[in-house]
Amino acid sequence: MAQSAQNLSARIESMFGRDRIFAWGLVVALWATVAFVLLSVNSMIPSNGIRIASWVAALVLLLFNTASIGAMVRHYSHDKEHIYGLDIKHLDAGR
Numbered sequence: 001m002a003q004s005a006q007n008l009s010a011r012i013e014s015m016f017g018r019d020r021i022f023a024w025g026l027v028v029a030l031w032a033t034v035a036f037v038l039l040s041v042n043s044m045i046p047s048n049g050i051r052i053a054s055w056v057a058a059l060v061l062l063l064f065n066t067a068s069i070g071a072m073v074r075h076y077s078h079d080k081e082h083i084y085g086l087d088i089k090h091l092d093a094g095r
Contacts, residue, residue, distance in 0.1 A: 012084040020073050027069050034058050 038058055045051045076083060 008085065008088065011088055012080055015084045015087065016076060016080045019076065023069050023073055027066055030065060031062055034062055 038055065041054075042051065045054060
């Protein structure tokens with residue numbers, strides 16, 4: 001029984017680790033994409049007011065999305081036994 005619990009714990013940690021890497025990878029991709037778009041269109045923005053509003057809006061978007069992913073990862077880390085344990089149970093039942 002202890003072997004099974006260790007195996008389940010290892011599987012949970014593995015799934016959580018992959019999800020955490022994927023989530024933060026998407027955050028990095030979002031930051032890179034928004035920066036690329038802003039830098040690409042910056043010279044085409046006709047007024048400084050619109051340019052400043054675009055940069056502020058992009059920064060707010062990035063900060064809120066980064067914070068939400070951080071909150072999600074923290075929530076998953078606190079409740080990973082329930083979240084991933086249920087996933088593993090259903091995955092094993094489907095075999």
